Amino acid sequence: MDGITLLLVEDNVLNQKLIFLTLSKYGFNIDVANNGKEALDKLDSRSYDIILMDLMMPVMDGLEATRSIRDRERDRADKNIIIGLTANTYDADRDKCLSEGMDEYMAKPFDIEKFQEIISSFGFEMTSV
Structure with missing residues (x-):
């Protein structure tokens, strides 16, 4: 597997770094957007798994x-997703x-075990690199 593509839409730089570094250890291919508008712009040129x-x-x-x-x-x-x-x-x-169209929800601080549980429910499997 080439890695799961993920768009991280987060305005807090510390949260961006924490989540990026954590998920990079599992082979995710991650792009970061600082707000919803940037996310929409990124989605114009690329698709993401999550x-x-x-x-x-x-x-x-x-x-x-x-x-x-x-x-x-x-x-x-x-x-x-x-x-x-x-x-x-x-x-x-x-x-x-x-109700607004999200598939799932998780609370901060980012919890890798909870994230793994959520994405496995959508058929994705995380592997260490």
Whole structure:
């Protein structure tokens, strides 16, 4: 396997580095976007297996970006897997993520075991490099 392609949409540089370094150890091919608008721009030129989307960002937040992605996919068979990422752990936040079109949700700080559990439910398997 050439590695799972992942778009990390996160405005916090420390979180970007932590998640990037963690997932790089498992062979992920990662692009980073600082907000939802940058994510949409990246999706214009490349497809990804998984999008890890922060909810609270400047310019365009994760929920608005997710709605735009789902609008773009309306007439396509293939859909992006979007996992919401937020510091909030309330059930209402999870429900909002799912109702806005995200496939799953996880709380910060980033937990590699939880992430592995989530992506395995979509048929992806992580391997150490």
